[in-house]
Amino acid sequence: MEMAPQTTAVPRPVAARISLALVVDRLIRILLFLAAASSVLITVGIVFTLFxxxxxFFRQVALLEFLTDTMWxxxxxxxxxxxxxxxxxxxxxxxxxxCVALPVGTIVAIYLSQFAPTVVRxxxxxxxxxxxxxxxxVFGYFALLFVSPLLxxxxxxxxxxxxLAAGLVMGIMIIPYVSSLSEDVMGAxxxxxxxxxxxMGANRLRTALRVVVPASLSGIGAAYILAISRAVGETMIVAIAAGMQPNLTLNPLEGAATVTAYIVQVSLGDLPHGSLEYHSIFAAGITLFFMTLGFNIVGYILRTRYREFY
Amino acid sequence: MNNLETLISRSLWQDRFFNVLGILCTCVGLVTLLALLVDLAVDGATRINWQFMTSFPSRFANKAGILSAWVGTLAVMVVTAGAAIPLGIAAAIYLEEYAGKNWFTDFIEINIANLAGVPSIIYGLMALGLFVYKFHLGESILSAGLTLGFLVLPIIIVATRESLRSIPADIREASYAQGATQWQTVWSHLLPYATGGIATGVIIALSRAIGETAPLVTIGALTFIAFLPPTPIQATPPFLSLDWIWSKFTVLPIQMFNWVSRPQKEFHLNAAATGLILLVMTLSFNALAIYIRYRMRQRIKW
Known part of the structure; x- marks a missing residue:
């Protein structure tokens, strides 16, 4: 301890114990820092591998062809x-x-924060x-063998x-992502x-829609974006229930492969390491990564902004 | 006067209408959850028996079982917990108690927020390129456990930070006043008070990891595994062996995915039984977490 010239003599064993405790403190501080910094390494690992x-892949397939060709x-x-x-x-x-999660999730959030009794909430x-x-x-099983026959x-x-079945079930899965975060913000x-x-004589509904919702708009936006990001990255439901045939269509009544389902499909086969197919799943992955990264950044900005409001 | 009455009654009806709408929308989620449970129970409950739990997968649906799958899930979870819990808690302590306000701290924070939003299959791709082929860990329990560990790391970090943050500054100041160093304060005061919150986070993280399928599919977790990893306890010294972490494996969700993708109805029953087990496991894990959180809120009043 470099605190003071020791006028009142500290007994030696005590001084030794103090300096030991300080050394341990420094050491642990470094270890803890390394643990926190290692989370950066995970990101580096992800970005490095994908690139x-x-x-x-992109050395053999032109980026323009990748982005504009209509056949996979x-x-x-x-x-x-x-x-x-x-x-x-x-x-x-x-x-x-x-279409399922945003309206249902928002209504649930408004209901829970403004209408429901505390116990119910x-x-x-x-x-x-x-x-x-x-x-x-499990949701995939449900979509394929329960919802799809029903439809x-x-x-x-x-x-x-x-x-359709895959999307509906996925929508129900992400309701809590919308409702919980939105409810938190509305409660604040x-x-x-x-x-x-x-x-001023407004009823609960009017208060909710004209006062509470506008005041928590950026938080609700963050919840929506989190939901979109989840839906884009969701894999098993679509891999099981939407089929794995690439199909350029906007008709929800057909089956089609998503970016994620394609990665699963290729991985299921016997994947020769180093083949173009092997590299193609990373090209699909990097597309997915950039799509979700964009959403995550916007969501993060919105979330940090609403915190500063009040 | 009449006008005002209609206005008020309309306003009341609007509220009543929305109240009903809100209840209906909440029910959408609840009914789905119930339908899911009932559907799996109806299809799968009859398949769950001793034979199902102690058999390897098979070409014949009625002889197939989930022995290798549940042992695999257990083994992968041990690695996941071993990697994610210490790393997550340590990172959280640093960020909450030690980190100064500077650009690097901000960077780590943004990074963790972003990691929480990366789709799980991307972790699988990283594991395939990095663990399996760069580090030559193979399609092993170790690769799988580390992948899932990294995947759930943000959950543990966020939960630990929140429970550390809820401890009032008085506790820290009292500890410093007694001459404790920062680490002594963390170890003997903050961590014990935060245990409940950390436990909740760990349980939620593990329940998420148990159900993850996509990242393990990409690292090529084989679906037909008719053997168990070597046992960790050996008859000869040194009695403990880590050979099992290099073993190939399958886990419950992958076994379920495999059965669901087959056209035969009998395999779907096996899938339902596996799904039921998975669902009951994850739901009870979450119920436990909710219960701990509830008890904490009652017990601790600063």
Missing amino acids: YESAV TPLFANPRYGILPLISGTLVTTFIAL EVLKPVLELLSAVPTV QKLIPGLPAFNM VPMLLREGSYA
Whole structure:
């Protein structure tokens, strides 16, 4: 300890113990720092692998062809590598999922934060969150063998593998992502604002829609973006229930492969390391990574912004 | 006057209408959860018996079982927990207690927030390129456990940080006033008080890892595994062996995926049985976490 010239003599053993404790403290500080910094290494690992492996792919397939060709047929004699059919599959399933999750999730959030009694909210919120804890492979089973047959009764001629069933189930899975985060933000809106609205004679619904929702808009936006990012990256539900045939279509009644389902499909086969197919899943992966990264950054900005509001 | 009455009654009806709408929308989620459970139970419950738990996968649906799958899940979870828990808690302690306000801390924070949002299959691709082929760990329990460990790391970090943050500054100041170093304060005061919150995070993280399929599919987890990894306890000295971490493996969700992808109805029953086991496991893990959180909120009042 470099604190002071020791006028009152500290007994030697005590001084030794103190300096030992300080050394241990320094050492542990370094160890803890390394643990925190290692999370950066994971990101580096992800980015490096994706770039390194897909670079091999892009040396053989031009980026322009990859982004504009309308066929994805890596296994044909004359292979073509256009990512558009996979992107269309991802867009359609994501769109269906959002059509379910955004309205339902928002209404649930408004209901739980403004209408439901406290007890109901305290019970329902964690129970709803169980939805996002269910393993996605189980949801895939449910979509293929429960929801899809049900839809086939309603829509004659619907194939067993279709994007509609996959999208609907995915939508229900991400309801809690929308409702929980939105509810948190709405709960943080100061009571004064709400009381002001009630005092002007507004009812609960009007207060919710005109005061609470606008005040928590950026938080709700962050919740929406988190939901979109989840839906885009979701794998097992679409791999099981939407089929694995690349299909450039916007019709939800057909089956189609998504970017994620393609990666699963190739991985299931016997994958020769170093083949173009092997590298193609990394090209698909990097597309996915950039799509979700964009959403995550926007979501992060929105979330940090709403914290500074009050 | 009449006008005002209609206005008020309309306003009341609007509220009532939305109340019903809110309940209905909440029910969408709840009913799905219930339908999921019932559907799996109806299809799969009859398949769950001793033979199912103690048999290897087979070409014949009624002879097939999940022995290698549940042993594999258990082994992978041991590696995942071993990697993610110490690393996650340490990182959280640094960020919450030690880190100064500077660009590098901000960078780490943004990085962790982003990692939490990376789709799980991307972790699988990283594991395939890095663990399997660069580090030559192979399609082993070790590769799988590390992959899932990294995947759930942000969950543990966030949970630990939140529970550290909820401890009032008085506790720290009291400890420093007694001459404790920062680490002594963390070890003997902050960590014990944060145990409940950390446990909740760990449970949620492991329940997420148990159900993950996609990242393990990409590292080529074989689906037909009719053997068990070598046992960790040996008859000869040194009695403990780590050979099992190099073994090939399968896990419950992959076994389920394999059965669901087959056209035969009998295999779907096996898938349902596996799904039921998975669902009951993850739901009870989460229920436990909710219970711990609830008890904590009741017990600790600063």
